[in-house]
Amino acid sequence: MTTPKRNFGEQAGLGLFLLLSTALLLLAIAAGTGIGEMPIPLDTTFLAVTNKFGWTAADLDPIHQSVIWDYRLSRAIVAACCGAGLALCGAILQSLLRNALAEPYVLGVSAGASTGAVAIMILGFGSGVLTLSAGAFVGAFAAFIFVALLSDGARAGAGKTILAGVAASQLFNALTSYVVSTSGNAQQARDVMFWLLGSFGGVRWPEFYLALTVVIVGFLVCIYFAKALDAFAFGDDAAASLGIPVDTVRVVLFAVTALLTATIVSMVGSIGFVGLVVPHAARFIVGPSHMRLLPTCLVTGAIFMVLADIVSRVILPQQVLPIGVVTALVGVPFFSVILYRSQRSQ
Amino acid sequence: MTIEAKNLTWKIGAKVVVDNVSLKAQPGKILGLLGPNGSGKSSLLRLLAGLRKAHSGTITLDGKDIGHIKRNAVARRVALVEQHANTESNVRVREVVKLGRIPHHPPLGGWTKADDDIVDSALARVGMLERQGQYWQSLSGGERQRVHIARALAQSPSELLLDEPTNHLDIQHQIELLRLISDISLTSIISIHDLNHAAMFCDDLVVLDRGKVVAHGAPADILTADLLHTVFRVEAIVERSPHHGKPHIHYMR
Numbered sequence: 269m270t271t272p273k274r275n276f277g278e279q280a281g282l283g284l285f286l287l288l289s290t291a292l293l294l295l296a297i298a299a300g301t302g303i304g305e306m307p308i309p310l311d312t313t314f315l316a317v318t319n320k321f322g323w324t325a326a327d328l329d330p331i332h333q334s335v336i337w338d339y340r341l342s343r344a345i346v347a348a349c350c351g352a353g354l355a356l357c358g359a360i361l362q363s364l365l366r367n368a369l370a371e372p373y374v375l376g377v378s379a380g381a382s383t384g385a386v387a388i389m390i391l392g393f394g395s396g397v398l399t400l401s402a403g404a405f406v407g408a409f410a411a412f413i414f415v416a417l418l419s420d421g422a423r424a425g426a427g428k429t430i431l432a433g434v435a436a437s438q439l440f441n442a443l444t445s446y447v448v449s450t451s452g453n454a455q456q457a458r459d460v461m462f463w464l465l466g467s468f469g470g471v472r473w474p475e476f477y478l479a480l481t482v483v484i485v486g487f488l489v490c491i492y493f494a495k496a497l498d499a500f501a502f503g504d505d506a507a508a509s510l511g512i513p514v515d516t517v518r519v520v521l522f523a524v525t526a527l528l529t530a531t532i533v534s535m536v537g538s539i540g541f542v543g544l545v546v547p548h549a550a551r552f553i554v555g556p557s558h559m560r561l562l563p564t565c566l567v568t569g570a571i572f573m574v575l576a577d578i579v580s581r582v583i584l585p586q587q588v589l590p591i592g593v594v595t596a597l598v599g600v601p602f603f604s605v606i607l608y609r610s611q612r613s614q
Numbered sequence: 615m616t617i618e619a620k621n622l623t624w625k626i627g628a629k630v631v632v633d634n635v636s637l638k639a640q641p642g643k644i645l646g647l648l649g650p651n652g653s654g655k656s657s658l659l660r661l662l663a664g665l666r667k668a669h670s671g672t673i674t675l676d677g678k679d680i681g682h683i684k685r686n687a688v689a690r691r692v693a694l695v696e697q698h699a700n701t702e703s704n705v706r707v708r709e710v711v712k713l714g715r716i717p718h719h720p721p722l723g724g725w726t727k728a729d730d731d732i733v734d735s736a737l738a739r740v741g742m743l744e745r746q747g748q749y750w751q752s753l754s755g756g757e758r759q760r761v762h763i764a765r766a767l768a769q770s771p772s773e774l775l776l777d778e779p780t781n782h783l784d785i786q787h788q789i790e791l792l793r794l795i796s797d798i799s800l801t802s803i804i805s806i807h808d809l810n811h812a813a814m815f816c817d818d819l820v821v822l823d824r825g826k827v828v829a830h831g832a833p834a835d836i837l838t839a840d841l842l843h844t845v846f847r848v849e850a851i852v853e854r855s856p857h858h859g860k861p862h863i864h865y866m867r
Binding site: 363366368491492493494495496498499501502503505506508509510511512513551555556557 | 660663665684685686687688689690692693694696699700701702703704705706709710713714716717719721722769
């Protein structure tokens with residue numbers, strides 16, 4: 269029988285792939301740390317990091333040291349966490365709702381987060397970055413609860429859940445526009461616009477701890493349910509007839525994706541397309557089995573976002589593009605190629 | 615080893631879909647569920663598989679209430695083949711059959727060689743072993759049903775429930791599939807529309823009408839012109855086939 273051997277081969281292949289892509293991720297983070305407006309030599313970059321760990325004690329320009337450690341490294345790692353988290357959410361929602369178009373924003377979570385953040389920015393409930401995040405978080409969860417109530421805890425079926433998400437998006441986007449157009453001035457409108465398209469500009473180490481914790485916890489929960497997600501391929505009843513507690517799995521995983529999205533959106537604004545594209549790309553690489561798909565999404569999502577962030581910083585001199593613009597501009601052509609090739613191969 | 619229902623009632627809102635149904639599957643035999651569209655066959659099968667909770671009545675597996683058995687323990691015993699369960703996912707045949715082993719492992723539990731052997735023999739049983747690497751999307755309707763049956767067999771069940779498995783298949787594939795099911799010799803409950811096929815392949819029949827059992831017994835005893843007239847509203851003559859000895863139904867214009 270050749271089957272066990274083949275399984276071993278598959279697993280070794282996945283291991284090798286994950287090892288390689290993790291190396292690639294580290295490389296991307298290193299590039300994200302090294303590349304920027306202020307040119308810093310590679311060895312300085314490296315020493316600035318090892319200095320902080322206490323492994324070296326090189327004498328560096330404190331400005332270089334600070335730019336590398338406090339600004340670029342934290343930014344690159346947070347970008348990696350956000351990319352990983354959004355890709356994970358996309359993979360989970362696509363499987364759970366059995367819809368190729370599902371992604372974090374399908375639940376209207378990002379629209380809710382925007383409303384929350386805008387309410388803080390313009391109506392001025394409290395002030396500062398922290399309260400803005402808190403506002404976004406409250407808004408995100410309000411949208412999630414709205415969708416959960418409207419779709420009977422997602423029990424009403426995939427189609428209705430997506431419709432509920434669309435309704436939530438419309439409602440919260442309308443609320444955001446209402447607030448902006450009735451209470452904001454031109455500058456505020458511009459700020460809101462920039463925030464809505466996403467930016468890693470404000471992130472530092474405190475965001476890193478939060479993002480890393482949420483992504484790791486979310487990933488572990490999702491991996492625990494990986495086989496259950498496989499069982500959803502043929503629908504809810506098929507999963508239930510394989511002994512999967514369908515309602516529990518659904519509620520837990522929706523809560524995890526809402527938590528992840530709310531955390532990410534409240535930190536860096538709403539970044540589109542990563543949650544949609546990366547899971548599809550990952551499926552082409554490792555197939556639909558979630559034990560393989562979820563780790564692959566995690567790593568490729570992280571790489572994609574770090575690279576997108578580099579592009580957003582260097583493509584225009586003296587200016588940082590909103591990250592959402594880059595993910596869409598890079599993502600759409602990339603996605604088109606995948607879609608075109610998959611149609612050709614069928 | 616048997617599955618038994620007593621006085622099952624299940625409603626959607628105020629509508630009674632399954633109305634006080636009692637039945638018992640004989641071990642190793644095929645029990646056919648007959649009835650017009652909307653007579654409650656599919657709902658009854660879902661109740662028996664433990665996917666829905668009856669409003670009243672009980673389902674027992676070897677005398678034990680299914681409500682007191684854990685979900686995945688039920689799934690290790692009772693396998694359900696749905697009517698045209700489909701997926702958009704780009705899965706391969708073998709991966710679909712491997713799903714059947716899910717109830718036999720904890721969420722992160724390991725896959726063993728024994729599981730591979732069970733999957734292999736399930737694939738071989740339905741004649742799909744050579745095509746295990748093929749993608750789901752490339753299969754015909756009949757092949758998909760065979761893969762679903764292989765997935766059900768991989769659950770190592772003692773009861774097999776099938777919801778109109780021959781629907782939309784051509785006649786060759788219908789007969790092939792029914793022959794396969796009768797060769798498997800598990801305790802099977804199968805809902806089916808073709809009365810002649812039911813008479814040929816089922817050991818016992820339960821006829822449902824508007825959720826109620828209107829006849830229960832061997833095909834030769836219950837398939838009568840009277841029953842066909844009252845339940846299905848068709849004129850027919852039922853004869854004993856000189857070829858296979860089972861009842862044969864001639865429909866009249």
